[in-house]
Each structure stands twice: as C-alpha cells, then as structure tokens.
Amino acid sequence: MLKMQHLSKVYRTHMVETHALRDFSIHVREGEFVAVTGPSGSGKTTFLNIAGLLEEFTSGEFWLDGVDVRGLGDDARSKLRNEKIGFIFQGFNLIPDLNLFDNVDVPLRYRGFNAGERKKRIEDSLMRVGLSSRMKHYPSELSGGQQQRVAIARALAGSPRLLMADEPTGNLDSLMARGVMELLEEINRQGTTIIMVTHDPELAARAQRNVHVMDGQVTDFDAEPKLRVNTRDSDAEAAMA
Amino acid sequence: MFSYYLQLGLRSLRRNPILTALMVFGIALGIAASMTTLTVMHLMGSDPIPWKSDKLHIVNMDNWGPDNAFNDDGSPPDQVTYRDAVALMRAGKADKQAAMFNLALPIQPENQEVKPYLSLVRTTFSDFFGMFDPPFKYGSPWTKAEDDAHARVVVLSKAGNEKLFGGADSTGKTVRMDDIDYKVIGVLDDWPLRILFYDISGRGSFETPEDYFIPFTTGIDLKKRPSGNNSCWKDSGPGWEAYLDSECVWIKFWVQLDSPAHLADYKSFVDAYVNEQKKSGRFQRPLNNRLFDVNQWMVEQKVVSSDVKVQSGLGFAFLIVCLVNTIGLLLAKFTRKAGEIGLRRALGASQRQIFAQFLTESSVVGLAGGVLGLLLTGLGLLVVRALYTNFKSVAQLDWQMVALTVILAIVSAIVAGFYPTWRACQVAPAAQLKTQ
DSSP: OEEEEEEEEEEEOSSOEEEEEEEEEEEEOTTOEEEEEOOTTSSHHHHHHHHTTSSOOSEEEEEETTEEOTTOOHHHHHHHHHHHEEEEOTTOOOOTTSOHHHHHHHHHHHHTOOHHHHHHHHHHHHHHTTOGGGTTOOGGGSOHHHHHHHHHHHHHHTOOSEEEEESTTTTSOHHHHHHHHHHHHHHHHTTOEEEEEOSOHHHHHHSSEEEEEETTEEEEOOSSOOOOOOTTOHHHHHHHO | OHHHHHHHHHHHHHHSHHHHHHHHHHHHHHHHHHHHHHHHHHHHHSOSSTTTTTTEEEEEOOOOOSSSOSSTTOOOOSSBOHHHHHHHHHHOOSSEEEEEEEEEEEEEOSSTTSOOEEEEEEEEOTHHHHHHOOOEEEEOOOOHHHHHTTOOEEEEOHHHHHHHHTTSOOTTOEEEETTEEEEEEEEEOOOOOSSOGGGHHHHOTTOOOOSEEEEHHHHHHTTOOOSSOOBOSSOOOSSHHHHHTSSOBOBEEEEEOOSHHHHHHHHHHHHHHHHHHHHTTOOOSOOOOEEEEHHHHHHHTTSSOHHHHHHHHHHHHHHHHHHHHHHHHHHHHHHHTHHHHHHHHHTTOOHHHHHHHHHHHHHHHHHHHHHHHHHHHHHHHHHHHHHOGGGTTTSOOOHHHHHHHHHHHHHHHHHHHHHHHHHHHTOOHHHHHHHO
C-alpha cells in the first residue's frame, strides 16, 4: 500500500539545515493498522505529511498504492491524494461556515462526482459514523467527539484505500477517544489501511503494528506485520493464522 | 466547479459583511471616478455622425493678409468670405454643399402670451438638411429653387415648434421674425447631436442646434451682421455691400464628398479657384487650403481639451489607489483563510483549483463593485450635468460605457485579487493543518 525506501527530508534555511527524516524506510501493507509513535520532533508528522502527499521529500523512493510519486506535479499529487487518501486531524479541521453535509462534500467536489453520487456518499458516510440525523447542523453545534466523527465521515466519503490519522484522539476526553478508536478499528476491519500518528502508548497498543520513529529514522521496524481479522480479505485471515 | 466556487465566494463574502462592503465600495468609488471622467472624454471625442463623418468636410482657405498668419501655427481661417462662399456654392463641385452663418433675430410669437425673444437663426442652404441628416417630424426642407428665390421660409426645431405652436404640426403657419413673416415649411424631430461639429468655433462644441433655419440667400437680404465669429485682416469699408465684398471671414462652408476621388477632385478645384483668385491680387499667402472631415475637425478644434484628459488620468490614478486598498483587504481576508486552504489542499484540491476558487471570490467583489460603480457613475454624471450645463450632451452613459464599466470593475477586482490569491495558493497545507 505504502512503501518508502531510504527517504530523506531536509529543511533548509540560509542558516541551518535540518534533517527531519533520514534514510527512512517503511512498508505498510494493504489492510494494516499501523501506529507511528515517537517523541515530539522525531519526524513522525513529517512522515505523515510526506506519506499524505502534502509535502515533497528530498531524496529516496516512495510508492503509494503502486504509484511512484517522485516527480509528480501538483495536479497529479492532488488527484492521487483525493482518490487514495483520507485524512483525520487532531484538530478535526472542519470548515465552520459549512454544515456537516457540505463539510463531507468537500473532497467529493474535487473528485468530480455528480450531485446524486455525492449525496449518496455523504449520507452513507454520515450514517456510518452515526450522524445521519444531523446533516444540516454546523460543526460548532457538535461535541468534539462528534466533530471528529464528521471528519472521519469526510475522510471515508471518497472510499480511500488509506486513512492517515494524526493524533485523532488528542483533543478528546477518554470516553470520546475510545469511541473514535473503536470506529477506526471498525473501518480497518472493513479493509481500509490506517496509519495513525500518536503519542499515546495505549492507543498505539491497539494498532496491529507499531513503528517507532526517533531522530527521523525508524528504529523499530516490524518486518512481518500481523494483520487484523478482515472479513472480506482471506489473505488477511491467513496472515492472522 | 464554477458554480461551487461561486457558492463558496458568496458564502465567504456574506460572512464578513463589513469587510465585503469596504472592498465593494472601494472598487465602486474608483470605478465611478474613472468612468465618470472617461465617459465625458469618450463622448466628447466620439463620432457625432458616424454614418457619414468621413464624407462631410469643412473647407478652410487661407485668404489672410501677407504680413501675419491667421493662426500662430500657420493654419488657415476656419471660415470663408462671402465672395468665396458664393463662388463655391455657384460652382457646385461637391456632391452637396452648404454655406452657413448665424443671425440673432427677435422672434415675435403670434400667441400674445409668449413674449418676443431673441434667438439664433441659422441661415444656410437646402443641402444642409441632406448633409447633416436632422430628422423631420413634419414637412420637409426647403428646395434649391427656394434657395435661389430667397424664399421666406423657416424650418423649426422641435423645441422651437413646441414654444411657438405647442408642438402641433405648424407647417404652413407663419413665424414672425424681426417684423418679417416666414412660412413654416418643416419641423424637426429630436436631433440629439452630441457635438455641434458644424459650428464648433462659433457656438461651442456642446451646444444644441439652433431652433430656426432660414435660407442663406434670405438671410443675406436682411443685411444684418452675423452673430458669430467675424474676422478681418483689413478694414472692410463702410456699408453692407463693402462688407460682402471684403476679406472678412464669417461663413462656415461644409461640403459632402461621397468618395475619396471626389475629395481629391474637390481639393484640386479649391486650389485652382484660389490660384485663379491670386491673379486678381487676393490670397496673397502661399497656397494653404485644407479640407477636414468631421473627426479630423474635432481633433483640430481640440474638442477634447487637455483638462479633460488630465481629469481622466486622475480618475484612473484614483482607481489604482482604490485597487491597492482592495489588494490589502483581500490579502488580509485570504491570509485568515490559510487554514481552510490547507485543509482543501489536503482533501484533494490542486493549487489551480484553489486559485480558481479565490479568483472567483475576487470576481464576485468586482461584479458587485461594478454594479455599484455604475450607479455611482450615473450619479457622478448627474453632478457633472448639474455643474456644467454645456456638458449635458456628453455626460451620459451609453451601452458601451455601461459594458466597459462592468468589465473594468471585474478586471480590476481580478487584478486586485491576483496577488492575494497567488499568496493563498502558496500556503503549505501541512503547516496549516497542524496549527489549526
């Protein structure tokens, strides 16, 4: 699903050169739920941004769902991001002016779906996160947990192959966090690959595999991932066995 | 996607009504200032008779004295002597020709309730109507035969007919001017002549046509000095006949030449005429005859003054100031949206799509500014008309100017929106998503 080899990311100013990632290699297979952990400043968010095609990398190789992303232009990267990746952020990042329906609609607009298709996908994904009755509500009318569910619905609406979650429960209390985590696990069970950046060891423990990033490098690389039981994926079941 | 961008733009503008109002008003004010001055300049310089302006020509001949030129720049007088006017009319070499001058005559209405008043009366030839195409409401122009017969006939303007006969069909009735009765032979309809091109130096560019027209020959019979420019380089001597025979110039001479060949022929004819006159001691200066068509004549007579051009320039300078202000406001607005831009980028929007979205929002501001600017331009022209009554005919919006106003407003807003939009596109999505 996602493969990086000897990847590096250097931030340069005229004074300083900062190596955010160095010789970074990771292989996330389809259907995995990977937690990326590490202390602040270790490079895990940089990894997530590069993996989510939000940032360019300096050198190395990167394949996303079989596509070599090196040298892709902005349009191609945006299209790939829109079709393959769903994002969930710590701060939910909903647009306050738009109601839930229109918030979930945003990635679908850029995908170019027609109105009927968009409506169906929005309704389905909001139903999936249990908010189908609140489509006309605005983000400010919801609790933090509900807002994160909307963000998850938005990420799911375009049927992405990969979900990127950056501290998805960081702004939630433990009860809400548990609910969101259960939802992510459910989504993963249904076949979506998830990469989650987190500080929280408890959350990390619930992922199938942990990748620990330290000083821009992977220090704990689990080469033989164990896949969660996937009812639709016999290979995954085999892997579990 | 355009409708989506439009929807987002409108929503965004509604969210900050005060900021939006400031931007719209800023553009509207700049547009109004520039368009008001531009409209006046455009109409001042625009062709008043486009269907035949290239065919109508004024004849200038240099009969001035040997010692000094008529104008410092060496150009000949814009009027001709009576002798030359009559000679050119008799020769009849143009497709149409009309000598003309104005008289100030007392009008004595039959209706006792209307007091006598002094009015300008244009004396000219029957071709005048065929050359300048004033529309007739009632009756028709007089004929060549009536020119030759010194007929006492009059053509009234619509306003003149309104004043004397309440707007009714007055053909066949009588108008008394300076104790002489003239038979009404025709009544003009509205004649919206924006520039009084046939008598710029005598009456002024922006005056309305006269209310009374009588045959030139009849006017001469009255033996009255013209009410208009009269220039002499030597004393004309005593008496009316001496005046007619003098070198004083007081008659405008217009011809219609229907093809370039006719124009060339006519120029040769005028040159030949002057050379012939030189033999009898007239036209002592070097040959200096000129024929100007209507548009050339307007440029020659500086209908669009340099003041008006400066005002237009200042109007556009003001528009630039307003645009810089709008750039600042849009920059502030779009900078505040960095988070949303980052999010949209993460959700799959390309830089190009973000650019289109924000440029659409700028265009909406421009369109609103244009519509408001149009209203303010209308108001500005109303003020110009109130302050300068002689600009009445040129301080009006035509459809070209309305279209130009709206286009200018949108282009201005897009130009103003370009830099802030470009800046918005440079937002690094990753940084914004983390900081939200």
